[in-house]
Amino acid sequence: MPFDPTDIALSILKIVIVLGALLNVTPIMVWVERRGSALIQDRPGPNRVGPFGLFQSFADALKFILKEDIIPEQAHKWLYTLAPMFGLLPALTTIAVIPWGLAFRLPPKRIFGRMFFEGDYIFNPIVADVNIGILLIFALASLGVYGIVTAGWASSNKYSLFGAIRASAQMISYELALTLAAVSTLLAAGSVKLTDIVWQQTQYFYIFNVIKIPAWNVFSPSMWLSFIIFVVAAFAETNRLPFDFAEAEAELVAGYHTEYSSMKFALFFMAEYMAMAAMSALVATLYLGGWDIPWWDEPQVWWASVLTMLFFTAKVVALLLVFVWVRWTIPRLKYDILMRLGWKVFLPLAFVNILIVAFFVAKHWI
Amino acid sequence: MFEFAIFFFFAAVAVIFALVVVLHHNPVVGALALVASFFALAVMYVLLEAPFLAALQVIVYAGAIMVLFLFVIMLLNLQHRREEPTRPVQQFLGYTGSAAFLITLVYYIVKYAAFQALPAGTFNSDVRMIGTELFQAYIFPFEMVSILLLAAIVGALLLSGRSVRTSAQ
Numbered sequence: 001m002p003f004d005p006t007d008i009a010l011s012i013l014k015i016v017i018v019l020g021a022l023l024n025v026t027p028i029m030v031w032v033e034r035r036g037s038a039l040i041q042d043r044p045g046p047n048r049v050g051p052f053g054l055f056q057s058f059a060d061a062l063k064f065i066l067k068e069d070i071i072p073e074q075a076h077k078w079l080y081t082l083a084p085m086f087g088l089l090p091a092l093t094t095i096a097v098i099p100w101g102l103a104f105r106l107p108p109k110r111i112f113g114r115m116f117f118e119g120d121y122i123f124n125p126i127v128a129d130v131n132i133g134i135l136l137i138f139a140l141a142s143l144g145v146y147g148i149v150t151a152g153w154a155s156s157n158k159y160s161l162f163g164a165i166r167a168s169a170q171m172i173s174y175e176l177a178l179t180l181a182a183v184s185t186l187l188a189a190g191s192v193k194l195t196d197i198v199w200q201q202t203q204y205f206y207i208f209n210v211i212k213i214p215a216w217n218v219f220s221p222s223m224w225l226s227f228i229i230f231v232v233a234a235f236a237e238t239n240r241l242p243f244d245f246a247e248a249e250a251e252l253v254a255g256y257h258t259e260y261s262s263m264k265f266a267l268f269f270m271a272e273y274m275a276m277a278a279m280s281a282l283v284a285t286l287y288l289g290g291w292d293i294p295w296w297d298e299p300q301v302w303w304a305s306v307l308t309m310l311f312f313t314a315k316v317v318a319l320l321l322v323f324v325w326v327r328w329t330i331p332r333l334k335y336d337i338l339m340r341l342g343w344k345v346f347l348p349l350a351f352v353n354i355l356i357v358a359f360f361v362a363k364h365w366i
Numbered sequence: 367m368f369e370f371a372i373f374f375f376f377a378a379v380a381v382i383f384a385l386v387v388v389l390h391h392n393p394v395v396g397a398l399a400l401v402a403s404f405f406a407l408a409v410m411y412v413l414l415e416a417p418f419l420a421a422l423q424v425i426v427y428a429g430a431i432m433v434l435f436l437f438v439i440m441l442l443n444l445q446h447r448r449e450e451p452t453r454p455v456q457q458f459l460g461y462t463g464s465a466a467f468l469i470t471l472v473y474y475i476v477k478y479a480a481f482q483a484l485p486a487g488t489f490n491s492d493v494r495m496i497g498t499e500l501f502q503a504y505i506f507p508f509e510m511v512s513i514l515l516l517a518a519i520v521g522a523l524l525l526s527g528r529s530v531r532t533s534a535q
Contacts, residue, residue: 079395132493135421139408142429146401149433153394153440161440168437172430192493 006121014127018095021313025277025320026270027057033324040328061266069262072156079154084260084267087147091274094137098281099195101125101291101309104300123302125291125309126195133194134186137282138179141237145171147271148239152256163255166245166335173342174236174243180350181230184357185217185286198290202298216289222360225353227287229346234279236342239272241327245335280319281312288315373413380406397436404428418493 031046031054038045046053071080103124130136145168152164186192189200203215217223236243247255257268284290291308298304333341379402386399404427411420500508 076392076394079398130417132417132421135418135425135493139421139424139429142425142433143401145429145433146398146436149436149440150398153436165437165440168433172433175429 026273064266067262074156076154083151087271090144096127099126155259177346178233184226201289214294284315376409
């Protein structure tokens with residue numbers, strides 16, 4: 001591969017944009033969660049620090065940094081320290097293969113007396129447009145369980161270990177349903193590349209040849225079952241209520257991060273919200289048309305691309321709000337119900353769903 | 367040049383973590399080191415232009431099988447006791463057997479694989495191509511493997527079910 005400074009600069013720019021967005025998700029979402037829960041429970045919530053309590057997250061972050069970092073005597077020092085970092089890994093890496101906007105051609109331009117973008121550059125808003133797209137996401141997401149399991153084991157605490165064991169059983173179970181539900185979107189697009197899946201959804205279909213509907217997977221009747229399974233499994237994979245058995249504060253103190261304090265605890269916090277954001281981006285890409293703006297054939301120019309990026313962000317934000325809304329609305333299930341639901345309801349349904357979608361695809365109804 | 371650097375870095379990672387698996391006395395550390403080793407191996411597949419295999423390597427081994435291993439090790443709650451070797455004959459047989467295996471492996475790798483030019487032509491690792499091959503040319507072995515796995519699952523269920531029944535009596 002020849003060394004091309006412009007290409008490398010563009011890649012670095014994309015990485016900076018994605019990481020910047022992802023790292024800022026946590027403080028904003030913590031504020032949204034606390035204010036949202038207050039709204040749902042009819043109380044004011046944090047409203048003292050800054051307008052609407054917006055700077056509460058800064059105060060929280062400062063407090064995290066200033067607190068003492070305690071490592072328990074009985075803990076396995078190395079793994080105890082490494083575990084929060086394992087937790088961050090999947091969210092930070094899966095986001096790399098999710099497309100967040102329309103590709104556009106960069107016109108040659110003179111900046112500071114030098115010509116840039118002469119050799120036909122295309123700005124494709126995705127960090128790595130790999131051929132195996134969604135497989136890479138599942139590969140990296142399947143590593144997410146190690147952060148929790150290592151944390152629980154290394155703490156040498158019974159509650160932590162219980163949380164870790166519950167989490168690993170839960171995540172293994174729901175990973176199957178999640179993956180199988182996503183297969184239907186691959187069948188419809190005929191590709192595992194996420195960019196292809198989005199392009200397939202930019203088309204339209206018609207009801208009675210009159211009403212024009214964007215071909216987002218969520219609007220296709222054959223995909224409804226898969227959409228429901230995917231979203232429920234996404235809640236289980238990110239360990240959010242009603243499936244947050246990894247922490248379950250009423251039973252396990254705080255589950256796998258009982259012993260953690262200071263920035264190590266903050267890293268688990270960040271991992272949870274970043275995993276939520278990555279999962280929301282994935283749901284938006286697979287089912288809600290990705291960056292597609294409905295009823296508009298986007299021209300491949302920079303301003304249209306920026307609009308698609310904003311639209312994609314809006315979809316992700318809407319899904320994140322659903323995460324918060326569900327957390328403060330639905331109580332926690334019992335653990336055996338969760339496992340039964342995963343293996344005896346969602347897994348068979350996901351298999352049936354693949355057959356249904358395959359039938360639709362074979363008949364060219366999608 | 368850049369690929370060379372990546373290769374040697376991840377080759378070193380794979381070997382070092384494989385050594386940790388064998389030599390470390392704590393089974394949980396061993397299992398996690400094996401995950402790291404598998405991950406480094408997946409990078410090798412990417413360098414060989416087989417990203418599909420790399421993804422499968424991580425999904426199947428690092429993501430599924432090793433989680434199960436770790437799960438079982440944690441549930442067993444093994445103590446970190448160093449045990450004195452008690453069976454000299456078995457130990458001797460183990461060492462000679464693995465030494466013989468290593469020598470044979472190195473001999474055949476040097477003779478047939480190392481220092482040989484790669485076959486010409488591009489290696490096609492497209493997911494679609496692999497799928498078509500798997501479900502047309504290799505459909506019979508594929509189905510046989512599925513039946514084997516199904517038999518293993520049914521067997522495991524049967525064995526665990528029996529132990530529950532006997533303990534209940």
